[in-house]
Amino acid sequence: MSFVLHLPVLMVAVPIAVAVLISVLLTFKRNIAFVLSVLTMIFCLISSLFLMVKVITEGSFVYYVSDWPPPWGIEIFIDRLSVYMLLLIAIVGLISIIYSELYIKKVLDHQKIPFYYMLVLFLIGSIVGFVISGDIFNMFIFFEILSLSSYSLVAISGDREALRAGFRYLVMGIVSSLFILLGLGFIYSVTGTLNFTQIALRVKELSDLTVIQTGALLLIVAFIIEAAIFPLHVWLPKAHGKAPAPVSALLSGLVIGIGVFGMIKVVYYILPGVYPVSFVVFFRGLISVGIILGAIFALFENDLKILLAQSSISQIGFAAIGVFFFSYSGLMGSMLQLLNHAFAKSALFLGAGAVIYKTGFRNLDEMKGIGKRMPITMGFFAIGLASIASIPMTCGFVSKYYLCLAAIKQGLWGSVGAILLGGFLSLLYCLRIISCIFFEKPDSKVEVKEAPLKMLLPLGVLAFLTIFFGVFPRAAFVLIEPGVKEILGFLR
Amino acid sequence: MLKASFSNLIYVVSMILFLIGFYAVAMRPSLIKKIIGINIMETAIFLFLIGIGNKKGGASPLVVEGIEKYVNPFPQAMVLMALVVGVGTTALALILAVRLFECENGEKR
Amino acid sequence: MNQMVSMIPITAVALPFLIGIAIFFTGKNKKLMGFLSSIAALLSLALVSALYSMLVRGNMDVCCPICFGAGFTFCFRVDWLGLFFAGITSLLWVASIPYSIKYMEMKFPDSRARFFGFFTLSAATAIGVTMAGNMLTLFALYELLTIFTYPLVVHAETPAALKAGKKYLVYLLIGEMFLLFAVLSTPEFAGPRAFAKIGLISSEIGSKMLLVLFCSYIVGFGIKAAIFPFSNWLPTVSIAPTPVTGLLHAVAVVNVGVYGIMRVILNVFGIELVRSMGVGVLLVFISGATIIYGSLMALRQDDLKRRLAFSTVDYISYPILGLALLSPTALVGGLLLLVTHAFLKLSLFFCAGAIDIQTGKTKVSELSGIGRRLPFVSTCFAIGSLGLIGMPLTLGFVGKWYLWQGPMETGQPSAMGVLIAGAILCAFYLLYVVYVLFFKQSNVDFVCDLQLNWTMLFPIGAGVLMGLVFGIFPKGLLLLVNNVTMCYFGG
Amino acid sequence: MFFQFVLLATIILLPLFGAGLVYWVSSKSAMLRNYLAASLTIVTLILTSILYCFSKGEAIVVGYPFLSFAEIRFSINPMSALLAFLTAFIWTAATLYSFTYLKSSSNQGRFYAFLLLAFSANLGVFLAGNFLTLFIFFEILGISAYPLIVHNEDKKAFKAGAKYLVMVFLGDIALLMGILLYCKVTGNIDFATGIKGTSEYIKFIIFALMGIGFGVKAGVIPFHIWLPDAHPVAPTPASALLSGVMIKVGVYGIIRSLFSIFGPEQSSIVVGSIVIWVGIITMLVAVFMALLQENAKKMLAYHSISQMGYIVLGVGCAAYLGVEGALALGGSMYHIVNHALFKSCLFLTVGAVYYRTGELNMYKLGGLVKKMPIVAFCTLVASLGISGVPLFNGYASKTLIHQALAHLGHGGWVGLVNVLFIVTCGGTIASFIKLFTLVFLGRAPKKYEKVKDASSSMLVGIMALAIMVFALGIFPGRFWTFFILPLLKHLGYTGTALSSIRTVNILTLHDIQSLVISLAVGIFIFTVGTRYGLFHLRFPRWFGVNYWFEQFALGVYFLLHEESHLIEMHTSRATREIKEMIAKKGRSTEALIEGESYVLRSLIFISKRHVKKIYLRVETYIVARANYIIKSLWSGFLAKTYRSLSASETKKEFNLYIEDLNFSIFLILFLLVLCFVSIKLIG
């Protein structure tokens, strides 16, 4: 069993190594990139499954990279929640890479294809690195790789809007990474170490909390930008809207989730209980406004992918608000929401990609009545929409249920109203799309065939997963429940 | 407040430099000026980090016989790596800026 | 109250559900689709009767809990009240299948697989709601019902249908928002035993909070039961195909709303708590207002189906009024009127559909002289409306007999006044249609072929026949209804 | 017991299923339908007569437990058997009569079907054992009579039919309320002999509710409005049955309810006097309205209302006197039978005249004695019967009721009651003299020279009724002992009360004296009326109850119906007519009355219109406001503001994109400040 200990680091190193290998092998074989990336992703999936088994049986464990103990070396901290995230990353990553084989051939021109796969592998490797790292500076570096590769992936298609969106995303991203660095500096100056558990211990002895608060606040603001929560969400609609479909699936599914996961780490791991009540109340208010506004903007958007991006803003708001309830069901809700959002939203983006791949329609009113001519894709698309709209029997319902329960238990009527209204509005725009796709008569007489099997399979798997976790949420609880209890243990 | 901040002059200067950089990013219309603003902010943070590791009368972290007090080497290593990150981000920003410039001026690829 | 764990409730819901999904894929051959939907209906009827036999054999409820996770349990449990509603819905579902197959063949021939798929799914969910064990399952299936009925409303895919669908959605989803809030803030709603205990809510919650809870429950379920302020969606939805307005919007969906309110008052709050909270008067006022509003508006509608839809709004408030009076006889009367409404309103809607198909007439003013053209359909319409009004020898009279005793016992003159006004107005707007059908001279003599084969006529006749038969021999039905009331008042 | 069980079931169910059979057969062949209808009625007549012989002793109660929820129970007692037999007899006469009368009219199948349905309902009401059965058949009778009234399907028929249906329906609701209250108070729904243990007030309310329910059908004054409209419109056999038998159902109901609520022992002065006064007013007003009519059927309709007044008067005396009221009740029961006979005979004769001449207006007819001798003779017999001339059945029952009045004691108002009684008898005599002289005596206008006598089948019905009128007139004593006494015993009168009225002597000096006075009054009214044309006096429209009911109904109709143009049309027409009236100043005071009534009506409409407008405005306001909010949420103005915010693509200016970028950086700064503020200042 000792080899399993190395798996987390390998999950970081292997994708990066393969990416570099692709660039080196580029001169001889052109189309090796897709095969290699699929293999690496399969490796990641298998290793995350192994890790899951180990963590479930023996609980979380610590791994010192290059054998130096924490205050000096870098420590990798694997607990149930990070394994849960790894699983998510592996699944979504594998699926979007399989999906992107056909899509990329059509969208990007020939030379760029291997670079696309390299960037995707970097993205996934860095996300894994970010999730498992136990050291803030290490987290910063992987955060950097993560955002660099996502900027370039957004701007890869090369048309004007994508570039603009990429640049805006870049500037926001750079500012957030600088905030992390600054925050890191403050925390280091006061605690002397960069390791999560060490910091948590030292913070308890600190008398004056102002420095550590500013440091932690800067970190949180950085993650707000990353997770596109309300006031700083301006870059997301264009970035995810204009990026190629598999990329926006990855971004919406994982990268935003990482933002929330980072927030959870900062709030629960490093600095539990450092915050005055007023800040938490202010922040919850901000996020609830975000939920409602995101849904309202989604209500009026015409371009399908931008609409889905808008809905990501409000959906991620759901996950973020769960974090700030500091209660058992709140965290359960936000974890489930991450799962739901990863699967359902990537299914939606891949579905939209399939439509664009086949017909080139981007606007909703061009897509009237497409449900009849592409029944299977639109069927899976509808399942994804149902999960976003938190219809019962989908895992969206389970997450909204827990979030609402947490809010009501603590008597936070403001956030209860926001969650309910957000749910209602998300139901509205989902059903608006469904009515537009299925029930309206198409005006243009363009002949449309069903999407190819290679695209349908990933879509089907994602749709199946949303339904599966909706009907049998116990499967998800096995991982989440003990993990949430662990985190809450830190809080005490 | 004042006495303490006088002794931490380096930090105060870095904070002000950081805000100047921020102002450039937030206000300047041209992309290149924004990238320059980003660099200013980076340098401000590096100054701040180095300042944290400084020890009065400590020598640079090259171990030589006869000297006991050394400056804390960790922030310097952190700065070195952050520098390379800075290079990466600025390079990507420039790439995008160049590409944007070409697109805006109608130069089809 | 010994509890027998059996899988029948869950199969009663799951099997039709799966068949419904299967129907989606029978796009091509129509026969298979018709066969499957009738199988689903018959299956649910058989399972409901199996449940009836189990309940009759003494054990009070049949529960089969399916716990999915910490605190998040779906469980199904059948007791008399649930069985009563499930019985009505499944019985009428079977009756409406032949009609809908023929109707869709004639009126909306395209994309029928989708129609019958959603039709079966929504009917299955309507039955499922009545078998929910705790409030969470009830809410889940309740929301699914809205979602499944939406495609049926917009089946015609005309702009008007889409607008109606939009309004339908907005109304019901707002309702569900309130309901979710209420469901989650009732302290012990989860767990398989939720509904078994009567008076779920112990009174340690503050009285203000109790009131808020009660109001949000009533709003949540009331929107689907089309009570006064929120009843606007029912008439606009009447433009949907007749089987949908007939089975779903006149029977299944509104019954679910009424069922919900009954569960809330009888199980969740318990009668003593409701009486002590003094909320019964509020409910009486609301249902009275709905009766008056529904019937007044029905008088003014020229379109036949809109008129029947408004009469649904009016008639569905009788059981709620019966419930609000918190007396056993009133509840018995309310439940009987619910059954009358289910049977007769279904056949009335199907008559309207048949007339629409045969003569293409939908306006009441154009119906003059149809009595001679379509004798069977018009006589069924006449008998059905007489039944609804509460003529003797019909089930309506039996229900009216018991319901009118309610206000006398509890001494609420206002309720009595509402009942009288309701009876009069109901007579006016239904008999006017009968008068136009039979007696008004038709100036234009239009020729229409009379071939309405038996599949259309059978459900119409069956509904009216059941109204009459139960009217003359109501002993069996009374036994069932008394069982329901005994659970709450007797025990 | 089993024989009665089957007998009763056949009596009720035979006509019921027969109706369906007839309707089905009528589409096949007319002849078969006529025979079927006739045979069904005759069989039922025979069965009811068989039934009568069972009703001698104690009342036999036959229950059908398996049927309705409470208990459908019939009882065979002298009273119900007598009335059932009477119904069957008149029904056969009318059916035979209607074969020829309706030969030419359309959709006869429907007429005969509903005729039979009404027949079975009527029998059901008379034979009912408890209030539930009574109510069931009462309501079926009400509904099934509607197609009979609107048989001719012209505009006036529908108006009258609508009014009838509304009145009956409201009556039924009141009756159901009364029955439910009765059931609540006594615990069961059987005919008891007086409720014990509840306060006087509740008993009064129950009787009032039931009284309204039965009063509508009986045509008592405030609810009589539908009768005069229904009769001229309905075909003659229907109106004969309507006034002959269906009205009796109402009175039977009043008697039943009175005796099960108050019972013979507890005489309640208050209720008795009220019923007496209602009877008196009905008699008086109806007679004078009858005098004013020129349409024969309308005149006969008003007369049947006044005869109902007699019966209600008798019932009132019985209630007032309590135990000694047996005589009064006997008299009213006797009068019910008499009135059924001579009134249906009169209607059939007038019908025959109409069948032949096609004219109902008495002033346009005359001199038909020579042309229609038998019809004239029968009308004479029936008229004498109704006027209360000795040797004819009317005299016996009127004098009995008159003697009962004498028992009332010597209060001030008793004298007034006697005077009014005699005046109404006089009025009846006058109107029937008028009928006979105008229609049969005098010169026959030239158009009616070739008129033949009524056809044989019509005459059979008329002759049978005339013979019964004459027979009962000759042997009143035998009828009294054989039918009325067992009936009174059934109703609960004890031995002592019955012994005093075992034999009734109706030829006392006092009776002869009152008969002569009433004859004189009658002749006097007739001569003065014809001389000075008083019979053409027309009261202003708003005088009668009828007018107010129509206004209320029309107002409700306009309030609820879409056709708002109807309102404009009505009010504008009213104002136009007022102008014309004033322009033609030459007209007499009547014009002014007419004009002024129009103003009144237009005022009512205007107020209604405003009410409607307010109602519409409020409703549209709420709906419009809700729509606006939903629309704006869904498709509307928020989208525009958002699109302008991120307009960089559309506008294609690069600097706008930069501006947008700066704005997002600015947002970061703004959030940072907010966070710091929330931590530092408030924390």
Place this chain on the structure above:
Amino acid sequence: MKKFIVIVLLVLVGLFLLLAVSKMPIMGDPDSPTNAIATSRYIAKGPQETGCNNLVSAIILNYRVYDTFGEITVIFVTLTAALAILGREKAGEGVSPLKVSPSPLVSTIMIIYIPFFIVFAFYVAIHGFNSIGGGFQGGVILASVLVIYALVFGYDEAVRKFPPKRRILFEGLAPLCFVVVGFMSILAGTNFLNLNFSSVSHFRNFLTLILEISLGLTSGVAIASLFYILKKVERE
């Protein structure tokens, strides 16, 4: 107006930051938390454990070598991003001749000095152990040499001299070295990237040297090829 608001906000943020800064431990005092904990190990046992006196490169190449691995991937990601977005520059032949020929003075000096610069670059890279320097610093100097060459002798001349095909190998060198070393340490039983996994005495120094050189080479070549890509010329 917008300018005014931004300035006000900046001042506010500055105020808060300064408040935080004032609360920080005074710069330079020996017993501040940063100096007490971490430095004790680095300074005391640093040279023995890692074998290099320059503590900064000790931290970079031994204590936190995982971060350096992250470091070099950042550079490589930027390079791939450039290739993805802008695409490789064209191979040398007469792509964009220098508009003005290099002045003889500059070209001759450059011809003489460039080899020395390259040697100096390698010296700096290699002597990261006990002298100021290290992988990155050497790489940067190398990059500057390549850039100067292009500036002086014309861009296409430089590209022809050092064509893209050959540069690929150098670019991919460092990440691959790190991964290979990491795998070797795992195979040897210790954790990922643990340099002193083998018993042979100075093997650790040898490994650090290899890492040092690969770092230098990759960073230098990567930054140079970034420059070549960015320069405004036709691209494939």
